[in-house]
Amino acid sequence: MVRIPVGDLLPADSPRRSGEDMHHVRTLAEVAADLPPILVQKSTMRVIDGMHRLRAAMRANADTVRARMVNCSDGQAFMLAVRSNIGHGLPLTLADRKAAAHRVLLAEPRWSDRSVAALTGLSHKTVGAIRRRSTGEFPQSTERLGRDGRLRSVVPRPVPAPAPPAPVTPTAPVTPMAPVTPPAPVRLPSSPESARHHQHTQLRALMQDPSLRLSENGRALLRLLSTRAVSPGDWKNLLRELPPHCVEAVAGLTAHYAAVWQELTEELKVARVVVN
Known part of the structure; x- marks a missing residue:
């Protein structure tokens, strides 16, 4: 140490x-x-x-x-x-363990399902399902390396043939759709204090929503939102003691994160139009 x-x-x-x-x-x-x-x-x-x-x-x-x-x-x-x-x-999380199992199978396709399951904390049936869903990604092997270090022969699963194309049927005339009225823009609070209060209120409401709390992806989203919650006042405190040689790196990262969040915002706007 x-x-x-x-x-x-x-x-x-x-x-x-x-x-x-x-x-x-x-x-x-x-x-x-x-x-x-x-x-x-x-x-x-x-x-x-x-x-x-x-x-x-x-x-x-x-x-x-x-x-x-x-x-x-x-x-x-x-x-x-x-x-x-x-x-x-x-x-x-379960999603993290499944993603880890997928990555391990990519690196070690000869590992048995039970070996990958022991490493990732999943059941061997779950690992087997991940392997079957991603057959095209993993190299095919006639051997499996067990937890005891012994190689055993297996029969490779056949790759399913592609489904035949659906028959072409005449299409009915397309009826013009009524124009979609975009939703009213969200009015943001004017002052930093009200913005902070508004942000915390919305986050607290989401944290208490059962439809998010009771699903794996919902809980992952809540963790992401809670760890990324920040206001301009918080940034001023964080940047006050930022060393000068770190400014360029931090600026590059924040620009990248801002672009990702902006892309997510645009997708949410589209989803809001569809729902309305």
């Missing part, structure tokens, strides 16, 4: 598709006792396991963090990250 300067570490190739849970980070930052050391890939200085602990150390203004260095390939680092996040800490 060694102590590594926080600034020397790179973010993890994490199986968490929605990033870190900032509520969990705040909780860890308040823990008085030393947290377990993080795992770091020695060749790249990329975090394998422990991004929440690293964020907590940064939040506490720590200069260094305890770490264990691991010599491994990038693929091994990802599998170790999955295994570590299944075994302890904040649990991976």
Whole structure:
């Protein structure tokens, strides 16, 4: 175990598709006792396991963090990250585990369903379903590597033939549709204080909506919205102590994130027109 300067570490190739849970980070930052050391890939200085602990150390203004260095390939680092996040800490969501299983199957198509299931915390039936749905993506193999390290022969599944084209039938004349009236624009609060209150009110209402809370994708969306909630006043506080050499990198990232959120906003506008 060694102590590594926080600034020397790179973010993890994490199986968490929605990033870190900032509520969990705040909780860890308040823990008085030393947290377990993080795992770091020695060749790249990329975090394998422990991004929440690293964020907590940064939040506490720590200069260094305890770490264990691991010599491994990038693929091994990802599998170790999955295994570590299944075994302890904040649990991976079902969607995260399925995505991890898909990635492991791409890297190791000869692994048996039970081997991938043991790594990702899924049932072997779920892994088998993922393999069947993505048959065209994985190289076909007549062998499977079991958890005991032994190779066993299997009969490859045949690739289903493409469905014949549907017969062409004459189309009826198209009736012109009535013009769609776009919804009225959303009026945003004028002052920063009212904007903050409006933002928190909307987020709180969404957090209490059962249709979101009771679905896996809904909970993932709520986590994403809650961790990205920010107001102009918050940014002023964050940027006040931003080192000058970090300005260009932060500006590039915020521009990228803004473009992604703008694209999502445009899709939501289209969805709102369809619903209305």
